[in-house]
Amino acid sequence: MFGEASMPRASYEALHATLQPLSSAELGVRADVLARAFLDQGITFALKGVERPFPLDIVPRIIAADEWRTVEAGVGQRIRALEAFLADVYGAAQVLADGVVPRKVVVTSAHFHREAAGITPHNGVRIHVAGVDLIRDEQGTFRVLEDNVRVPSGVSYVMENRRAMAHVLPEVFASTRVQPVDSYPAQLLRALRAAAPVGVSEPTVVVLTPGVFNSAYFEHALLAREMGVELVEGRDLICVGNEVAMRTTAGEQRVDVIYRRIDDEFLDPVHFRADSVVGCAGLLNAARAGRVTIANAVGNGVADDKLLYTYVPDLIRYYLDEEPILPNVETYRLDDDADVLAHVLDRLDELVIKPVDGSGGAGIVIGSQATDQELARLRERVEKDPRGWIAQREVALSMVPTLVGNRLRARHVDLRPFAVNDGEKVWVLPGGLTRVALPEGALVVNSSQGGGSKDTWVLTDGLTDPAVLEEALDPPVTVAPASQGPDPGPDLGPVSAQQQQQQQAARSTPC
Template structure:
């Protein structure tokens, strides 16, 4: 560090490249006050002051080229047949301390355990409904509730094997859960790729921090899937079922299949005979025991669910019912990440585990309750409204950033189908330092850690930090102009 730079750290005025860095009411991941980095960010801060802006730019270019060459892309819908885009990568890491991680790990483990018990209960004894903790109508009116799963035992009673929980950090710096993604959460390949690129672009800085490794995710996922195999199949064949090349997460599917060394299959590669699933190979039919499916319930079997699905496998559900094949995640898990049910999760945790939730929920208004709906309709300009069955930032109204027309449109939709919407206060998501056009600026972020539930619960110490790259924007979804950054969990 040069003499000049060490003076800058002490001064309150912000030096380049931080000249544009603004602190506001939102929790700042990097600074406690202007020019005062949090302990875990000190080394990064000093390094950034040391580097010439041109050098930072050059590293960003190196990173971009690495993503381009690896073809790490996703597909955006709504423009013709979908366009492939590079997922924007932000150069600077987001750093999580060991203490913060301990809390996250405890909270996520607790939450997944409870939600999994909830799923088992909902599809068997319905005790929680009988005890009136969760209203029956809420379950039966959920479009992800699968009557077909009633009374069906799943292996080890594990319904959700792969979870990506969306967390946000609110004003006091505490993490809160925004969404449980219990169906087919995506994004883990970006978490892994971001780390690979980070190690190439900032090897020295990375080495100077004591960052927990994440490279074993593929192995951990494979072990989780293996644990689900029918007991009669000691050396199970595991496959990843993808909807195909036009799916927005196709890159991730190929990536994970390669990481695990398993076959990447499409529906047309599989067939069911006598309730046994086979894949069609050049060496004949090969029995399949576990399917990591990246395909929604609706599409998985045209005989059991949507008859117009050409992506699924006819007869798959019967093979599943017969216990001859395991699916990860199980069918019907969407009931537990319904956005209206979300409001009940703290009570669900209390009910099954008799514990207080470690991670808080975000305050949520249920719109089929008259008083709450009235309040929401009067305050649409301050609230965020979400359709309960949607994901990926689609079907969403962000009050403060909306036009009067959009609010009218949502008002109409809410009144027409109140059960289909929830509202939440506009959260001041925490902000992290990002490298934007040659400067370091603050942008809103969230965090999606990936939780695996097999023989035990495993959480690879990191997560996908998604960034709303547009100034002031709160939407982090990749389909809506978001990017991502590497997330370091320290020892």
């Protein structure tokens, strides 16, 4: 908020002027209103077994228009490069032949699925939705922390945070030109319809959810409702002769596009986990036959493997012939150089060590905050499986004032912008999910690790086309709200949540 002591940055002036005269009691009252609004809507998460409102801080994170243009361009560039990589690696694999990425990096990735080889979407889009995690370093530079191109979640919190904040801080909205976020469902629907199989002019789109016990079910229901499409589970779908249909009260109805919120391993028991009851048998064969489009595409996880992340700047140069707009965080690869591995093992107490296939902050070890016993155990695991880990320097994430108790305190934040690709343009939602580490000094922002969120305000200026701000397409047809179950936050790993759903389904199946 401040560039110098007692001197708020220009983008924060209106917010600072509003907050300064408020007493701690009044701030507390407004914060309670936020919490009650989320609790009444079922927007909750479980932390250590206790269900509670998803923490939304009353102080928004503000990004100036010129800064956002850099983020927007950098995210779009990154998605285009990853799209080209996925098309290549599941096709001709020229990037491997040219040595830009070592073949072993791809074939040893847990998320590289040979079952997806040869499946070519007609509009060339495999990453329909992406979430790119960014941090701002000590010099104020945005850097990419990781890519999420499998089943990225959290956009529902972006929309709900904005709706709640508009009621709690209306005086700031009146004096600040904030770009809207409510066009996201329409943009997503347009991209999904554009991905329909060849010859389908009026595609039927569905959102496929594991069910009410999944950690992100609230988001699944919200997006289906806002897009005006059906929310289905695997048991609602049937695949015969490579044609996919959903069961309805009026009979079977053809399905053309499936926006799936189920991880690859649970999507199709014919090709992946045979014991999965949350997917539908035959979906992958139908996609290969060109009869249905699965969004995001199966096998995308190889592009957000954290080891592959270290090669993305090279992929941008290789496929786009451009220099990266958004740099990576400085990262060590541990599997291809014994000297690098030895160097990292000698400095474990200074680095951040991450599992390459982790999610939700699970498995991350911040060396400066770890005990000697934790570092010793980590050393054993890294020495045993160097391919399974990367090391990064510890970045002092930027801080934003956050209401802690009855006082505003500085807390570390990151940012997850969401991008939608319709095959012609990569559209980046103006804002995204700002996650905040609530414990003092903490650097892990994930809600499953005790973090919260902030509304992210992207300001506009005279260079922004007013038509862009109003763009929401035609309002989608609304459907009856689906029931909303408890939601523990946007970053719980999908596999564990789907296993929970599958176990629940097994318990409820009659003998």
